[in-house]
Amino acid sequence: MNESLQGLRKTLKYKLKPTAEQEWELERVLMLCRRLYNTALEQRITLYRQRGVSLTRYGQEAELKDLRAAFPDYAAIHSHVLQDVLARLEKTYQAFFRRMQEGRTPGFPRFRGRGRFNSFTYKEYGNGARLDNGFLVLSKIGHVALRWSRPLEGTAKTVTLSREADGWYVCISCVDVAAEPLPLTGRETGIDLGLESFATLANGTMIHNPRCYRRAERRLKTAQRRVARRKRGSNRRRKAVRLLAKAHQTVKRQRHVFHHKTALHLVREYDTIYHEDLQVANMLKNHRLAKSISDAAWSAFLWHPCFQGSVRREASNRGASSLHQSDVFRLWCHRRKRLIRPLARLPGLRNQPASRPQRREEHRAGRAGPSGRGGVGCPAEPRIRRASARAECQYVTLVMKNRCVIVLRHYDAQLKGGKKARRHREKMAAYRKSHRKIRQFFTMVASRSPARSGVGDSSSG
Numbered sequence: 001m002n003e004s005l006q007g008l009r010k011t012l013k014y015k016l017k018p019t020a021e022q023e024w025e026l027e028r029v030l031m032l033c034r035r036l037y038n039t040a041l042e043q044r045i046t047l048y049r050q051r052g053v054s055l056t057r058y059g060q061e062a063e064l065k066d067l068r069a070a071f072p073d074y075a076a077i078h079s080h081v082l083q084d085v086l087a088r089l090e091k092t093y094q095a096f097f098r099r100m101q102e103g104r105t106p107g108f109p110r111f112r113g114r115g116r117f118n119s120f121t122y123k124e125y126g127n128g129a130r131l132d133n134g135f136l137v138l139s140k141i142g143h144v145a146l147r148w149s150r151p152l153e154g155t156a157k158t159v160t161l162s163r164e165a166d167g168w169y170v171c172i173s174c175v176d177v178a179a180e181p182l183p184l185t186g187r188e189t190g191i192d193l194g195l196e197s198f199a200t201l202a203n204g205t206m207i208h209n210p211r212c213y214r215r216a217e218r219r220l221k222t223a224q225r226r227v228a229r230r231k232r233g234s235n236r237r238r239k240a241v242r243l244l245a246k247a248h249q250t251v252k253r254q255r256h257v258f259h260h261k262t263a264l265h266l267v268r269e270y271d272t273i274y275h276e277d278l279q280v281a282n283m284l285k286n287h288r289l290a291k292s293i294s295d296a297a298w299s300a301f302l303w304h305p306c307f308q309g310s311v312r313r314e315a316s317n318r319g320a321s322s323l324h325q326s327d328v329f330r331l332w333c334h335r336r337k338r339l340i341r342p343l344a345r346l347p348g349l350r351n352q353p354a355s356r357p358q359r360r361e362e363h364r365a366g367r368a369g370p371s372g373r374g375g376v377g378c379p380a381e382p383r384i385r386r387a388s389a390r391a392e393c394q395y396v397t398l399v400m401k402n403r404c405v406i407v408l409r410h411y412d413a414q415l416k417g418g419k420k421a422r423r424h425r426e427k428m429a430a431y432r433k434s435h436r437k438i439r440q441f442f443t444m445v446a447s448r449s450p451a452r453s454g455v456g457d458s459s460s461g
Contacts (some may be wrong), residue, residue: 010153010177012226013376016136016161016168017145025141026161026168029077032084032116036067036074040089041109057090078128078139084121125172129159136170146170154176163247169406192300195289199262207262212254213295216247255297263304345445 018026038059047053068075074082092109100106128139131152135143136159154174164170169447189202198209213220223244231236266273280299286289417430 007175008154008177008179009173009175011171011173012150012152012273012419013169013171014149017147018168018172022141022144023168026163028073029081029141030117030120030163032073033081033120034112034114036082036085037089037117038111042110044089059084060086060089076140078122080123080128081120084123087123100114100216105433119160121158121160121393123158125156125159126354131156165242165249171460182268184271185269187267188274189270190274191266193278193296193301195292195296198296204394209296210254211292211295212251212258213291216251219249220244220251255295259297259301259304278302318419 043060044055047055061083064079064086065075068079068082088108096106096108097298122138130137132143134146134148136146137143138161151174152174154173155176156172160171162171192204193201194200195205195209199207201207221242225235227240227244251341256412278298280293283293286293
């Protein structure tokens with residue numbers, strides 16, 4: 001076997017079946033780990049504010065010995081678990097500094113509430129956590145039964161216990177897992193992700209969009225209302241919250257299974273897969289489609305482990321990655337054809353788009369204006385410059401019953417104080433002062449052309 005195929009890392013997840021006492025002990029360990037995380041974060045913030053000192057992970061780990069001696073509850077927890085908590089805090093700070101350097105929204109590390117800390121890790125297999133006769137043996141907790149849904153592969157390195165809506169799970173991270181390369185097919189394709197169909201391949205094959213969240217909205221709505229009716233702090237509310245969490249977990253798992261099956265099918269059928277470099281975070285700003293885009297979860301699909309595995313297999317067999325991102329979608333790949341709609345020239349305003357029905361009729365008829373770019377001609381009148389995307393104003397054309405009304409919308413930029421802001425305020429004051437005159441002028445011009453056929457007449461200006 002090729003050396004590049006060796007040394008794969010794989011995480012296997014199993015369902016735990018703890019007793020009531022063991023589950024209570026797991027909850028207690030999780031609570032103490034969360035308190036340690038919040039205390040360490042508070043210590044970093046306080047020292048930096050008072051003395052300007054930045055603590056490190058290793059400086060806080062040196063204090064764990066005194067902590068375990070002063071608090072017997074922490075002495076009952078394995079030291080590797082406590083060290084991993086401080087390592088997680090260090091990762092959050094490193095991510096915070098990295099985002100600041102990249103110019104993104106930093107997102108300072110936050111304190112973790114009861115529902116925001118759901119796992120703890122034994123960072124070395126065999127030291128605090130090991131397997132024995134089908135049981136998971138945890139230090140100072142005991143033998144915990146688990147459901148062996150698949151055999152263990154490779155060499156176990158770390159053990160992570162996580163709490164989910166339907167119980168406890170254990171994730172065992174293994175290294176040196178034997179790779180099974182798929183046979184080469186010599187085929188390649190491109191995928192166009194969408195909402196009406198989840199994906200469209202280069203040959204025109206459409207993959208159905210399951211719409212997991214949309215189909216479960218009524219059930220989620222009922223579960224959420226049940227929680228809202230319960231009294232805070234009551235047992236009935238806790239039960240309702242668990243039912244709501246299970247409903248969301250079902251949707252999440254349905255989407256994950258769909259992504260896994262689809263990605264695995266594509267990887268088995270094709271050696272090279274092209275896809276669009278979608279900016280999903282920007283697309284979610286469209287509030288009409290945000291829910292459907294989130295339901296499709298394109299980013300989770302493109303970063304699925306099946307695709308990442310195909311990159312390794314392709315790199316080892318053909319010397320090139322099998323997953324390519326490109327800003328421009330390949331010409332041979334199937335994509336939706338966007339028609340170039342002709343522009344219509346309205347009286348009194350140049351280079352303004354016509355209404356949608358008129359553009360459709362002109363496109364079908366193939367008409368073109370005197371300039372050769374399509375649309376209806378207009379006399380040579382003073383042109384009003386249209387504002388760009390970064391300007392302060394924008395002209396919007398409304399065509400209703402062959403009458404043209406020009407609406408001037410102002411967009412006040414969020415500018416800091418100074419000379420630039422003063423010029424901006426003066427310019428916006430001038431726009432507001434002339435707003436009414438502009439509307440009256442163009443309304444008068446539009447009223448002189450009762451029919452669309454008279455638009456090209458020079459007397460209409």
